[in-house]
Amino acid sequence: MRSGHLWAAMLLATCACAPAAGKTMSEVLEASKPADWRTLDPQNTLYIELDKGRVVMELAPQFAPRHVDNIRVMVRNQYFDGVGISRVQDNYVVQWGDPEKPLGKAKRTLPPEFTRSAAGLPFTALPDPDAYAPQTGFVAGFPAARESVTGAAWPVHCYGTVGAGRDNAVDSGGGTELYVVIGHSPRQLDRNITVVGRIVQGMELLSVLPRGPAPMGFYEKDAPRAVIKSVRVVADLPMAERVPLEVLRTDTATFADLVEARRNRRDEWYKVPAGRIDVCNVPLPVRVKR
């Protein structure tokens, strides 16, 4: 399992990454302008209400338009309301869904939306190598990857990524079972499942849920579990009930500065700046609009 060749080749990349004078992330954010932020689109934002608080999810219509439409229909049918968490596997995922529950006009299954064409998709690339993909970066706030040979792009699985569970057949998912990544990025899932969104706020309400005792973190039948009280599309709520969340745009010079600040930490604590960054280690700041 040794590869002297790769080892040598990658040293060159390391040497190109010497830290330059620059800002810390705090300084980058302080210097940001209103145009560096975007308000979450209320049609693409879900409030997932748990007993302990609210989880905010941004949908990914750029990557999974049919799944996103289907999930909105399910939400409006109140399909998710009262559904229990069925699975919490340590260092992997939290999952919920109810295969018995009527879906109304929503579809139980859809064709896969694992990848899409990279053509015409604005992509902010990272300069660093990645274990899994030829190139990683960001598409409208989503960690993503692409490759030139096939011309495909896809969202990558990072902490907080939300996907649509499926059985063995590629067209056996549709959004009725959703999972959220709560551990080290399970990048082997990339291109094998439809990513439908990401959690932008409230991850700490999901990540602390008790791990299920059965294989793969499933809870035993009838075991007590956290319940999703309701899920709502923010566009369906009165203005007074909406929280105006903004996320840092990922296609700006400010975001490039943020990435650089994290590739080469300038906080006094760091003695050996990495000079590199993994796509799943890039922070995606969120704030309430002022």
Place this chain on the structure above:
Amino acid sequence: MRSGHLWAAMLLATCACAPAAGKTMSEVLEASKPADWRTLDPQNTLYIELDKGRVVMELAPQFAPRHVDNIRVMVRNQYFDGVGISRVQDNYVVQWGDPEKPLGKAKRTLPPEFTRSAAGLPFTALPDPDAYAPQTGFVAGFPAARESVTGAAWPVHCYGTVGAGRDNAVDSGGGTELYVVIGHSPRQLDRNITVVGRIVQGMELLSVLPRGPAPMGFYEKDAPRAVIKSVRVVADLPMAERVPLEVLRTDTATFADLVEARRNRRDEWYKVPAGRIDVCNVPLPVRVKR
């Protein structure tokens, strides 16, 4: 932030990784022989007892001999007994320690043990690229990295890695404050802090702890918190109180098969085997000796 060059270069590496016929991880483990496993060294194993159960930690004397010795002295002084969890930051670390507590013969601070010489260190290399290091792999069960230019090797921060917290000075840590990674691997910490061990069992007891409300996940002073009831060196316990845990060796043909089984998943569920793996996604199996 684009690098067409790297993108193209890495495609070649991808193409060298086409899946071959082979085993699943279950099949690899079923075929393993007793010699593929090693019993944890009781001198290098700690039982960390929480209210909710036991966390088992393996110390890393290969990388941090002075810190490991110092931690053993602290444990034997019962320094950690009754210490509360002071920090739980989502997608980052759980941390504990008590700067006020007497240390007996243990040292409060030590010179850093961030890296060591790679010379003479058995290293099972992975063939895949890594965002942070020229080469990654495993040293006696620990995820690790090395580079030929400096001849240095170091443990890498994965889920479950345990390190010795420090202040800004490199020699300001010593093991009195320990942290455990509970999220996506914070690889920017590599070479900046002394890694002293890894959790081999019981991560799910740490990862569910309530996140602290103060900045960086600290709990407010006097807030209720989980407490470490006791920490013991397994060698100090009567045989009847020891659990004979074995971990899969990382320097065998069986481990190479396991890595290959995870680089190219052969379970029917996977449609696009990654052909690659990140060092922090390689499972490190643990079992009770039969």
